[in-house]
Amino acid sequence: MSLVIDIADAVTAELNAAPPGTFTPSFTAMRRVLPEFDLADLADLKVSVVPKRVEITGSTRSASQYEIAVDIGIQKKLGKDLDSEVAALSTLVDQIADYLRRRPLGAAPFASWVSISNEPVYAPEHLAEQRVFTSVLTVSYRALK
Amino acid sequence: MVVPRTIEREPSRGQQPHELTIDIGVQQKLAKTDPAEALAEVDGLCTLVEEIADSLFTQRLPSLETAMAVAIKNDPVYEPIELDSNRVFFSLLTVTYRLRR
Numbered sequence: 375m376s377l378v379i380d381i382a383d384a385v386t387a388e389l390n391a392a393p394p395g396t397f398t399p400s401f402t403a404m405r406r407v408l409p410e411f412d413l414a415d416l417a418d419l420k421v422s423v424v425p426k427r428v429e430i431t432g433s434t435r436s437a438s439q440y441e442i443a444v445d446i447g448i449q450k451k452l453g454k455d456l457d458s459e460v461a462a463l464s465t466l467v468d469q470i471a472d473y474l475r476r477r478p479l480g481a482a483p484f485a486s487w488v489s490i491s492n493e494p495v496y497a498p499e500h501l502a503e504q505r506v507f508t509s510v511l512t513v514s515y516r517a518l519k
Numbered sequence: 520m521v522v523p524r525t526i527e528r529e530p531s532r533g534q535q536p537h538e539l540t541i542d543i544g545v546q547q548k549l550a551k552t553d554p555a556e557a558l559a560e561v562d563g564l565c566t567l568v569e570e571i572a573d574s575l576f577t578q579r580l581p582s583l584e585t586a587m588a589v590a591i592k593n594d595p596v597y598e599p600i601e602l603d604s605n606r607v608f609f610s611l612l613t614v615t616y617r618l619r620r
Contacts, residue, residue, distance in 0.1 A: 375562060375566060376562070376566045376568070377569060378565060378569070378593075378596055379565050406554075406558070407554070407558050407561050407602065408599050425565065425596040425597070426594075426595065427592070427593065427594040427595065428569070428572070428593040428594075428596060429591070429592045430576050430590065430592075430593075432576075438573070438577070
């Protein structure tokens with residue numbers, strides 16, 4: 375398995391191993407090829423982990439430094455009260471970011487956390503056209519190989 | 520598919536290139552339609568891309584031994600729009616070579 379897939383799987387496992395009450399609402403994360411869903415499926419909250427980018431650097435031939443980025447997509451079809459639902463889901467995104475920040479990955483202890491970004495906080499076009507909340511967290515890890 | 524991308528030259532080196540980057544595209548139409556099987560197929564292709572990257576980063580080019588890979592970027596790991604629209608896996612490796620004097 376490639377390093378980026380291993381890290382994506384480890385992030386998925388880490389999210390699913392969180393103690394009850396860590397995230398509101400709760401969810402089961404899945405690594406997917408693509409975070410593409412029918413609108414009907416998005417009635418339930420979907421949290422998808424997808425590999426994004428790998429960069430290899432290193433000045434010596436003995437060890438290469440890998441920086442691996444994975445995207446975590448948080449998606450849900452919203453009802454009528456956009457403001458309160460977006461606020462609640464934005465809080466969930468913050469909870470996920472706080473949970474992963476500086477946290478070692480149990481299934482990939484060789485990787486160290488580097489950074490996390492949340493862009494978009496939510497995709498306005500998904501919200502306007504489909505009433506779907508879509509937020510993306512990009513988490514980066516560093517590993518030597 | 521291998522495509523030249525950029526050439527950087529240093530004034531102190533005359534017309535000699537200093538750093539070169541090339542793009543390597545890895546593409547394949549997915550054979551599997553079942554989500555779990557497609558995931559496994561994509562995982563296999565990601566492993567191939569990583570093997571190509573590791574090989575290029577750790578080995579000199581036999582036909583250009585003055586060049587050394589100093590960085591490799593795999594971005595995107597795979598292109599989501601291409602995968603969604605055409606079921607084609609497309610991954611891009613950008614390799615930066617530095618040339619010794």
